[in-house]
Amino acid sequence: MTATIIFILAGTLAATVPLLLAAMGELVAEKSGMLNLGVEGMMAVGAAAGFVTVAVTGSHALGLIVGGVAALLLSGVFATLSIVFLANQVAAGLAIGILGLGVSAGIGKNYEGTTVTPMPKLSFGALGDVPVIGPALFSHDIMVYLAIAAAFAVWFVLQRTKLGLIIRAVGESPQSAHSLGYPVALIRTACVLFGGAMAGIGGAYLSIAYTPLWADGMVAGRGWIVVALVVFGTWIVPRVTLGAYLFGAISLLELSIQGLGLNVPSQLLSASPYIVTIIVLVVISRNPVLIQLNSPMSLGQTYRPNG
């Protein structure tokens, strides 16, 4: 039983990393009013580019960087389309999403089914030997902790800095932000690129640390879960973080439920993130005050500087 508890705790911490990283990126982009539905494609590109980098160079740090940069470039296409060319964000997001899935298959083509050594685990000395807590909390690679730090940093920037205030102002009303003299296009572009980089790092973590192999389609819908996650957390960093751990635990929970011999359809668990997200969305949307407080009011709307 203890072993199963450790498995769920430790497993959740690791399984959450790709979700949390990508969700923080998507959260920032959405806070600025940019709804990028291409997360699945960006994560896939990050996973493929990161994996190939590690397979060639052996450096996990470089893998994360290259994965992040590759997805950042893809998100640059999204930013160009929706900010410079004033394209519909839904369409632009789907465009880079499908492009990303195709490109990732192309990048990983010659590495199908190969593995790399996983990212090394940190050593915490005596802490790692504490029963239950040691193996559950202190048996991980550095990204497990950096992802939490990243969430904290995003919270800090959004809530406690001038930059965060500007991002939120742009997301609330690009027109007002513009008239206050803020560079709306620049802020939105930067937020989208940040979102791309984070999705790419999350994807790379998946292919070089969590499941250290490349197989076409291995992102397996996590990008869609990330989109749901940001809504589930009502665009609030601590809630999104909590949601990430909750969603991260779901697949592990399913395995444990199977182990206990309970008869819960796995599909119900797989669908649960989406079901609860719709419920949350309905709860916050029905109340005009709540929705105004939580969701970026200009989300998904094209900003025309002169119109």
Added chain:
Amino acid sequence: MKLIRKTIKHLAAATIATAMIAGAASAADKLKIGFVYPSPVGDVGWAYQLDEGRKKLEAMFGDQIETVVVENVPEGPDAARIMNQMASTGAGMIMIGSFGYMNDGLKLASQKPDINFIHASGYKTAANFGNFQTRNYESAYVAGMAAGYASESNTLGVVAAYAIPEVVGIINTFTLGAQKTNPDITVKVVWLNSWFNPSKAQESAKSLIAQSADVIFSLYQDTPSVVSVAEEEGVYVVNTSSDMKKYAPTKLLASMTIDWGPHFVTQVKAALDGTFEGTAYWGGMADDAVGLASLSDDLSAEQKADIQSVMDEIAAGSFHPMTGPIIAQDGSEKIAAGESIDDGAMRGIDWLVAGVETKLPN
């Protein structure tokens, strides 16, 4: 220098001429064989094993045949198009490598009686449509013996996709083999309910390890995800399809391998001779279609010899892995002492043997 150049020129001309004659001749009788795989060929796994069979054909028949491959063809409305295109571009034989291609393949076979089909893992046949499977339950039995020897916790874990009869049969013989060398063995299974999900397969392996399994069986997982996790976590692992030694150099207990070569060769030979018949092939150890590879050196020489002797018996036909008395999970006796299961019952098996703790999903 000049002379050499001249000679090369002549030689080249001569070669082209012969090639053209040969080409004209062989274009007519060269058998074009199409291969459709459900996943990318990659380094290991199901499609890789099918492609190894194709390579054996090329080595064996050389100029007599020509092979074309389309990999990563999802089961669905688009698979029929690939097959049809192969048929219309001169394929005389088509190998379709996934269960879900069955109905489209059968339909095409009835439209094109001149083209011979061989289908992996299905259950329907026609005059020009045969299917092929391997008796992996035979190699699973001996792999189970190895697992029984190696396990100290007496708990084995299986990561499986769907509870199709083939998988159920393999889990049964794996369990029986393990119980032969270690009567206290119990087996836990995780059903993935998906043909492909490397992350979930890996999580499943970890959850089984957490439930004290110390030998993990990666059953029909196309990627080495489970095998490499076992190496990382320091537990033994058994896998299907390909030799995966390189993914778990110290912890691989054995790989249950498949060799399609012999069957492909006889089928192509029949097609070339015009004697092709759509048969249901079920190749076992006797046909060299299944076997064990990379049996771990952590097993003693005695244990290895024991495993080998059972393999010899299976190959000789003197021992069937599903020989009674066999008790099912619910305690009922399914096969009486001295009797063994017949092929029909084995093909449709839908019960697990006692010792497997996990129930079948319903």
Added chain:
Amino acid sequence: MRNIYLEPRTERSAFAPFLVSMLAVCLTIIAGSGLFLIYGKSPIAGFHAIFIEPLQSSYGIGEILLKLGPFLLIAQGLAIGFRARVWNIGAEGQLIIGAILASVVAIRFDGSTSSLLLPGMVLAGALGGMGWAGIAAWLRTRYNANEILVTFMLSSIALQILYYLVTGPLRDPQGFNFPQSITFSAAATFPILIENTRVNASLIIALVVTVLAWVFMQRSLMGYKLVVGGLAPHAARYAGFGEKRAIWLALLIGGAAAGIAGVGEVAGPLGMLQRTVSPGYGFSAIIVAFLGGLHPIGIVFSSLLMALIHVGGDFARLSVGLPSAVTDIFQGLLLTFYLASSLLLTHRLRLRKPDAVLTAEAAE
């Protein structure tokens, strides 16, 4: 660059949408050539395989017509909603639910030879798609929940429902536990229209829907009001057509069309319910709708193009050895370039006159 600027268009030329789509196709071909070179293939051979080869045989043409059906159906339905600015991006889920309900009818009445069976399945599929999209309409109109997010989540939920049903309640009891239903009887499948192809009668439904979409959008007052209602809710209310009605109408039409497309798959090339009901038609149709300029006639051309790319992409896998990813990349490129090019629909490029000329003009 300094001398080029964008000027909003005051009026649109009738040919502008067509030209923009052609520009996107040209740009895709240029970028595609680069892609072929990366894969070490000749662009000419690649494009020949994708755009010419499928047209050279009756089978190839049949396959294009087979793909045309779902693209046409879903995209026509979606475009009506998009023009009203109702963003239903969950057609994939509506297709799946439509396919499931039609399959339930087919399985329940297996063995029946009634000529009402197939129409019953189409009805069930349409209702299924409408019902699934209706959830989003209800949540939007009743609770103000964003329909983009809701339709999207409902798609993922629909997929899990499908997985559950094919591994359980709708699984073929004699099918050795493989995750698929029984094979539908002849009465539960669409008849083949052209011999030796897979083109079936569901294409006729798609064509009829196209005509209806054209009449509705271009000729009916309701269609006009719907578009106005989407563009400017206040103006619509003045015209007696509420925003809520527009949302309901847009989602129900889109859902019904996608649901029928789902019936076309299970009662067409598949002939059963299985895990893969659609190779992403619901998402590709969004691309088709945009590429067709959200216009019923434009969508006919964009559906044909998309069907050609899908079928040609498969042809190129065998004849040129291109990987399957090429189809995805082409779709992505096409939409990317279309979105970039369509700026020219609303704006025109102008050369800024040199300051000297401007001052001279001012002086006059």
